[in-house]
Amino acid sequence: SQKIEQNSEAxxxxxxxxxxxxxxxxxxxxxxLQWYRQDPGRGPVFLLLIRENEKEKRKExxxxxxxxxxxxSLFHITASQPxxxxxxxxxxxxxxxxxxxxxxxxxxxxxxx
Amino acid sequence: xxxxxxxxxxxxxxxxxxxxIKCEQNLxxxxxxxxxxxxxxxxKIMFSYNNKELIINETVPNRFSPKSPDKxxxxxxxxxxxxxxxxxxxxxxxxDPAGPHGNTIYFGEGSWLTVV
Numbered sequence: 487s488q489k490i491e492q493n494s495e496a497x498x499x500x501x502x503x504x505x506x507x508x509x510x511x512x513x514x515x516x517x518x519l520q521w522y523r524q525d526p527g528r529g530p531v532f533l534l535l536i537r538e539n540e541k542e543k544r545k546e547x548x549x550x551x552x553x554x555x556x557x558x559s560l561f562h563i564t565a566s567q568p569x570x571x572x573x574x575x576x577x578x579x580x581x582x583x584x585x586x587x588x589x590x591x592x593x594x595x596x597x598x599x
Numbered sequence: 600x601x602x603x604x605x606x607x608x609x610x611x612x613x614x615x616x617x618x619x620i621k622c623e624q625n626l627x628x629x630x631x632x633x634x635x636x637x638x639x640x641x642x643k644i645m646f647s648y649n650n651k652e653l654i655i656n657e658t659v660p661n662r663f664s665p666k667s668p669d670k671x672x673x674x675x676x677x678x679x680x681x682x683x684x685x686x687x688x689x690x691x692x693x694x695d696p697a698g699p700h701g702n703t704i705y706f707g708e709g710s711w712l713t714v715v
Contacts, residue, residue, distance in 0.1 A: 520703065529603075529689050529706030530642070575642065579702060586655055587702055589642040 488513045490578055490590040498596045499566055507561040507593045509576030516578040519552055519559050524573045524592065533574075534561075538581075566597045602626050605690040605707040612680055613715055620675045620710045622690030630654075631673035632691040632704065633665060642689070648673055680714045687711050 491510045499505050509519070518537040522530035536543045536552045536559070543550045549562040563570050575592040605622040612618050624631060632655075633645040646665045647655035653665070662678045677684060690707040 522704075527709075529691075529708050530704070532703045532705070535703060573640065577704075586644060586647065587704055588644070591639070591641050 488588070490514070490576065490588060492574075492576060492590040492593045494591060494593070496594040496596055498598060501567060501597055501599050503566055505563040505566045505570065505595055505597070507574050507576075507595065509559040509561065509590055511557050511578055514557070514578055515581045516554075517581040518579055519550075520577045520579075520587070521548075521550055521559075521561050522575040522577060522589075524575060530575055530589075563595075566595075568597045568599060571595055571597050603690055603692055603705050603707040605688075605710050607710060608708065609711045609713075611713045611715060614680055614682060616680050617676070617678045618680060618712070619677070620688055620690070620712075622673050622675070622707060624671055624690075624692040624705070626692055626705060628692035628694050628705070629670055630693045630702070631667065631670070632689075632693070633673065633675050634689040634691060634706075636687040636689060636709070638686070646673075646675075677712075680712075682714050685712055685714045 489512045520535045521533045524530040534543050534550045536550050547564045551560045573592040573594045575589050577587045577589045579587050603624045630649045632647045634642050635645050636642045645659050648667045650670050651667045664676045667673045687709045689709050691704045693702040693704050
């Protein structure tokens with residue numbers, strides 16, 4: 487069966503360090519992968535999209551990598567700040583899947599002073 | 600300006616009642632969605648409409664019925680509410696998935712439904 491797995495345990499890091507979140511998938515052939523941020527009581531907000539033929543994407547302090555051989559995406563936040571504390575969701579759109587985007591369960595990130 | 604707005608934000612109702620959640624988007628998108636997020640924070644698609652036409656209907660009880668009067672609106676009607684329907688329901692919209700942005704989803708702020 488198709489699965490998208492993210493670390494269910496919260497990730498706690500110190501301010502200024504790099505946070506790395508993992509998204510693994512099985513039995514998918516994704517056309518592209520997206521990362522979203524969700525704050526408590528709010529809807530998810532789009533951060534980055536990376537396509538199957540791209541290895542890496544950057545946006546300010548954010549970096550996403552996509553390894554279709556390992557079936558894994560890594561999401562990095564450099565120079566992390568307490569304001570980065572949130573739940574981060576990865577989502578896949580498979581090739582030929584139209585506009586159906588399937589989400590992982592999310593990883594909660596806590597950046598401490 | 601709110602891009603995707605949904606009402607009500609909070610809804611507490613008794614089992615067996617019928618309720619509706621309204622959604623509107625002012626982004627000019629052709630595709631709208633309803634997602635459900637359960638107590639474990641798992642976000643799952645329920646329905647997708649493209650230009651008022653239903654294109655995705657996941658395994659959802661037929662007590663849930665989406666209605667799209669025009670491409671800017673997608674309302675969710677729920678009949679005979681059950682305890683297990685308690686969740687957060689998110690409306691969302693996107694552009695053409697084949698476009699340069701893929702189907703980047705723009706979410707509303709959610710509607711917290713509690714069935715007692």
